[in-house]
Amino acid sequence: MTHPTMEDVARLAGVSRALVSLVMRGSPKVSEQRRKAVLDAAEQLGYSPHAMARSLASRTSTVLGVMVSDLHNAFFAEVVDGLDAVARDEGFELIINTGGRSPSREKRAVSSLLGFRPAGLALLGPVVPPTTLATAADQAPTVLVARSSRLSTLDTVNDDGEAGSGLAVDHLVSLGHTKIAHLDGGVGSQAPQRRRGYIAAMQRHGLTPWVIPSEYTDIAGAKAIRQLLEGGQLPTALVAANDFNAVGAISALEEAGLHVPQDMSVVGYDNTSLAGLRHVSLTTIDQPRHEIGRLAGEALLQRVRGERTEPIRKLLHPSLVVRATTQARS
């Protein structure tokens, strides 16, 4: 349990500590003979370099800190995958930390990450106040995902929620629908963008927007629909806040004896794995999650390498995935 050090390896190989350091860093200016001796000694002792000591001595870091606001959200898992891919390619490694959607825990998570003096920081869906973002961006190059900011010291990468809702509306209009309602995501992140996009698209088509308050859960979706059914007036199509909300809405419709998509078309948002299940088969809007992660990683590394200091604001285009919950208006 007590690890051998460079000194130990050097002694066993009969060389100096500096030479071992050169070998470990793959320097070309080491004779084959010595290199082999060092490698053998390291192998024999089970030596592995002490990343922290290295980072301390070299005053550089190959660590990128990632704060994930919510580990349960599969969206972030895929973003992390994208980040991981570019980081690995460029010789960086990720340390991930979770904030549990609580501002105070997130703040602690970020400063814990900062304690490692990472080369850069990626904050995925942070809910901390802007001042905390500013402080973080002050200490290390920072990129924000699924959260916008006007701060010039950091980059942002986001899904274009307005465009996504627009795609949903366009799709429904092309199927002949005109009475299209939006189930609003309330306080959920990205909800305002999605609502704005819906309203703008409706107006673009000369239709009257109809926003129904709801939330990002299936329970809320079902509840909104039950209230709607009591009211009498019904739309012929729904643009739901997200997939969960859509599934809840569909359940409530079916309980009331209505069929999807025959009586009502429904479009979700996020293209979660849920939407892809054949039992659900939900028409939805897909965010390029992996791409978002890749771009965030690239933006971050550009800053880390000092190749850029102006902020970048990436807005990625979502796409429509047509499945079985939408059809032409009958």
Place this chain on the structure above:
Amino acid sequence: MTHPTMEDVARLAGVSRALVSLVMRGSPKVSEQRRKAVLDAAEQLGYSPHAMARSLASRTSTVLGVMVSDLHNAFFAEVVDGLDAVARDEGFELIINTGGRSPSREKRAVSSLLGFRPAGLALLGPVVPPTTLATAADQAPTVLVARSSRLSTLDTVNDDGEAGSGLAVDHLVSLGHTKIAHLDGGVGSQAPQRRRGYIAAMQRHGLTPWVIPSEYTDIAGAKAIRQLLEGGQLPTALVAANDFNAVGAISALEEAGLHVPQDMSVVGYDNTSLAGLRHVSLTTIDQPRHEIGRLAGEALLQRVRGERTEPIRKLLHPSLVVRATTQARS
């Protein structure tokens, strides 16, 4: 971007570096006057301690390394939550790393984690060979989750898959079912345990086991059912490999005009968020995920603190969650 050091704080506060160190570690043997001076200076400079230097100098670590084989799996997300809760309570912090279900990537992830000389290591669902586990356990106290091992140098925490399948069978038997089939999870982790538990429970009830090959996906579940329907003979109840498999099976049954639970009862496994959706409302087996994380964290910290050296093998009891896909045999 260049961080102030203890030296800077000491100079500004007019004290020695050692005194700043004492303040930072909250030592009681510092006068109020000096403490305030130091704290003010630190605040003014925006100083935050360098975690790596601290760890190097103190020869201790407050970091627990967590390798998650698959970030997309919500199961692990909840286990991490449990780990996080105990770690936080005891003053440790987590650094997470992902292995993408590939042995080679997992191996790299583990040695990267080891490079930080963490106080302990938690491997969640690792797919690496036993020798890699042994090497890791040799370098730091290690706990395994969702993977068993006979190595005496590490602890394991698992869900009792045999007991879980048993619960499902008992439930169905209590509802009057006798022709109960099992959709097998194939190569999925825990699949053998679940199958064994099913077979044992059937025999315990004096019933004939009926294992149908399948896999952990909804596609596979649907496919298995379609083949079954062609065969003619049908069970009255299904114990599915997991929730996804169950949902696929249900879709295929409904496509064939059969109703769940009227014509067939179905039990899933895992109690994923999917199962809880009202649209699905699947009777299933719940693993105490958070508890698994907590226990793993506690086991790990016991080893870290040297309170125990004998291995622990925790097997947690799953529980039955009755929803709408099972009913008494008509």
Place this chain on the structure above:
DNA sequence: CTACTTGGTTGGAGCGCTCTAATGCTGTAG
């Protein structure tokens, strides 16, 4: 008045590594 405490404070060594400048060693040219 001296001998001890005691609580607060400090210098300095050292954690495992990197990096610069210096060293030794060949071989070749003058």
Place this chain on the structure above:
DNA sequence: CTACAGCATTAGAGCGCTCCAACCAAGTAG
């Protein structure tokens, strides 16, 4: 035979911190 490359190798300082032993008042007992 000396001079000087050019290369492989090494000594030693230093990264930001902790921790030990030493130190320095100011009080307390004998």
